[in-house]
Amino acid sequence: LIYGEEEYLMKDALDQIIEHILPQDDREFNLFLTDGENEDIDAICESIITPPLLPGNKVVAIKNTRLFQSKTSAAVLIKEIIENLEKDKQKAASTFMAFLDVAGWSFEDLRDGGWEKIPDSDWGKMVKGEVEKKREDWLPEIIKLCIYLDIKQRFNSRDTDRLEEVLEGTIPGGNSLVLTADKVDKQKKIFKVISKEGVVITFPAAKPKSGARKDLLMERTGKVLAKSGKRLSPEALQELGRRTGFNLRMSQKEIEKLITYAGDKETIDKRDIDAIVGKSSEDSIFDLTAAIVDKDTEKALMTFKDLLNQGVHYMVILSMIIREIRFLLQGKILLKGGSIPSFHQRMHYRDFQNMIYPGLKELAKKMGKNSEWLTGQHPYVVYNNLKNSERYSYDGLLEYMERLVDCDIELKTKGVNPKLVLERLLIYMCS
Known part of the structure; x- marks a missing residue:
């Protein structure tokens, strides 16, 4: 069990455990990986006690x-729901389903005004006076959101008896169960069983600007950079930390962009940080489109919220998503048409800038393409779109365009909530 508040470190620990136990070639058949929203105790138990398809180790994560x-x-979950209703609706809905699990209530019983039938005494026992906001101020809203997002209640967290029996019994040699969680109730039997039969690793939250957090950022970014043959200057490291609040996950994302941007240059300096890392609306648009390409729903919704907070109109956000998909389509056409046969996904940005981009500019002139086309963009934008276009099929990109056109019409002609429409669009595109 890996638990705590340092999400990046927990993910890193999980990845390292899987890498240590299971060779890459065996993971297609011997790795059972799922998320808490979709976990099924019976399926988990069956997977743990079933020998692997291929000889060797098996990991259930x-x-x-x-x-x-x-x-x-319960009270902590309610606070998270209320906090995320505005900033991260997908997370709010997911947390609400977790709340229903621990409360023992059915979503079907609460919808259509059913929540009003919960006796005040039952509600009081659940929240224990720790939630200041009245339930009528947030409960109807989260129920409507779950209906709109089509979130299903799939799991009852109380039914852990069978799993406890499996863990206390005999598990086939080479089979491993690895779990991650942000919060745990140490009084639950399942926690005590895992503490006795297995290993528990915790990552408590470090203070954002503490020396430990800075040292950790230096260590983690150093490892990632070393794999690419690069390093951060001391000034660049300090500036990166200042702009990201020494947040490991955010810093990791920025490092990936910096590695690409630096090309063959070994040392990333403060000028590179100034050029790439920031919180302007352009940076957030870059993050949003990158999250869509990476199919990272959580990041896409979080970045969408950041854009709204920066005052960016929802139609501008939609137009930028349309623009990105159009560029990916144009990149796909260029690659399929053989216009740039020497381009490949592993090509460094500097090589692209020197060897490929001049030819693309000439091609754009001959074709009479204007600044609305991919070839009229900054070379870094062209480079990224060509790379990313290879991750999609041509038909898949056309399907996205059709969905975007439908969304545009819906926002312009119907009295709908634009935030919910775009959030649903992002969830669809990241699925």
Whole structure:
């Protein structure tokens, strides 16, 4: 069990454990990986006691499990729901389903005004006076959101008896269960069983600007950069930390962009940080489109919220998503048409800038293409879109364009909530 508040470190620990136990070639058949929203205890138990398809080790990994939550977590979960109703609706809906699990309530019983039938005494026992906001101020809203997003209640976290029996019994040699969780109730039997039969690793939150967090950022970014033959200057490291609040996950994302941007240059300096890392609306648009390409729903929704907070109109956001998909389509056409046969996904940005981009500019002139086309963009934009276009099929990109056109019409002609429409669009595109 890996638990705590340092999400990046927990993910890194999970990846390292899987890498240590299971060779890459065996993971297609011997790795059972799922998320807490979709976990099924019977399926987990069957997977643990079943020998691997290929000879060797087998890993059953559950990310963000709900197994360790209990009624003592209810008030904390409600606070998270309320906090995320505005900034991260997908997370709010997911957390609400976790709350229903620990409360023992059915979503079907609460919808259509059913929540009003919960006796005040039952509600009081659940929240224990720790939630200031009245339920009528947020409960109807989260229920409507779950209906709109088509979120289903799939799991009852109380039914852990069978899993406890399996873990206390005989598991086939070479089979491993790895779980990650942000919060745990140490009084639950399942926690005590895992503590006795297995290993528990915790990553408590470090203070954002503490020396430990800075040292950790230096260590982690150093490892990533070393694999690419690069390093950060001391000034660049300090500036990166200042702009990201020494947040490991955010810093990691920025490092990936910096590695690409630096090309063959070994040392990333403060000028590179100034050029790439920031919180302007352009940076956030870059992050949003990158999240869509990476199919990272959580990041896409979070970045969408950042853009709204920066005052960017929802139609501008939609137009930028349309623009990105159009560029990916144009990149796909260029690659399929053989216009740039020497380009490949592993090509460094500097090589692209020197060897490929001048030819593309000439091609654009001959074709009479204007600044609205991919070839009229900054070379870094062209480079990224060509790379990313290879991750999609031509038909898949056309399907996205059709969905975007439908979304544009819906926003312009119907009295709909634009935030919900775009959030649903992002969830669809990242699925």
